[in-house]
Amino acid sequence: MITTDPHESSAAYVLHALPDEERREFEAHMAECESCRREVADLRQTAALIGRSTAETPPDALRARVLGQVATTPQDPEPDPGTGAARDPGPRAGTGRPGRRSPVRALKLALAASVAVILVCLGLAGWQHREASDARASARHYEQRQANLTKVLTAPDVRLASQGLVEGATASVTFSRSEDTATLAVSGLPRLPEGRTYEAWFMDDGTPVPAGLLSRDPGRQVTLLKGTLDNASAVALSVEPAGGSTSPTTVPLGAVPLPT
The missing domain is CATH 2.60.40 (Immunoglobulin-like)
Known part of the structure; x- marks a missing residue:
């Protein structure tokens, strides 16, 4: 049995928070109370708006950008099974040594490749850290906003x-x-x-x-x-x-x- 003013039960009714007996009594009261019917309709509309506004999730920018980066990065071609991956390319025109780079040139290429890899790794790590920090901040913002919206809707004096x-x-x-x-x-x-x-x-x-x-x-x-x-x-x-x-x-x- 409703022991409080039935006009204060509108929010709990909209949120399905009334026990069955109180819900039936409030519905009987609402059938004869235009102000309660209007308030319930308004609260339902507001709750629907809030539901749509909080249903969105923080943007997953990090994953999308990483996948985009992978999709646009040239990949090493697969070796042709008909030619063999380890076949000796044979002598090169204009050189005295068949198919070999000079040790100095090979060392320079190796150093350049190592430096490039280090720079890319450092840059990617910094970028991922910034993206992860932004994503965490967005998640905290959405969670706090949803908690505050829920708090006001479920307050006894809403x-x-x-x-x-x-x-x-x-x-x-x-x-x-x-x-x-x-x-x-x-x-x-x-x-x-x-x-x-x-x-x-x-x-x-x-x-x-x-x-x-x-x-x-x-x-x-x-x-x-x-x-x-x-x-x-x-x-x-x-x-x-x-x-x-x-x-x-x-x-x-x-x-x-x-x-x-």
Whole structure:
């Protein structure tokens, strides 16, 4: 039996975290509660967006580039079985010794080959180290991002707020004050020209605080907002120069009020 306010069970219901009895009771309540039906629909949409955004894996650039390097590197030809690999090439024209290099020239070739191999090995080792470091950093970034998104969705006080923006675009903020974490999901925003980007802001007592950048062509995107919620009453969105601003330089496209 549901012992808490059924309106607080929406997130757990969407995440299939309710026991069977509580799930049935919540579904019975939801059949008569329009606000819960709307919140469940919004949470499902946000969860779907987050699922798509976290399903991507860190790029395996190292393997792809190594395979590409192998594919474009000339290989030694296979010996012709009809001629024999160890056949003596015979006398060379213009030399007094049949099929032999001078010792000095052979030594120079051997030294040059050794130096080339050492340089290639050193260069490849350094390149592989950089690629591996980049891959590890990317993996840590994706893992941390997914952990934070999961944390806000499973928080006991998770809330969802939505608001229409300009030109039919929409924005939804999923947030937890106990976890001090928030995500911004947008859809329908137009692509910006080069040198411009979308920037999110926490509105704290009327003062905008930078909360992260979106791509200039966000499409349907979920962004884990940076900074702390504190007493933020809304999340606003504006168009800023590439790299972002310390305070808005244009009129905000809209703001999503955050209930307390």
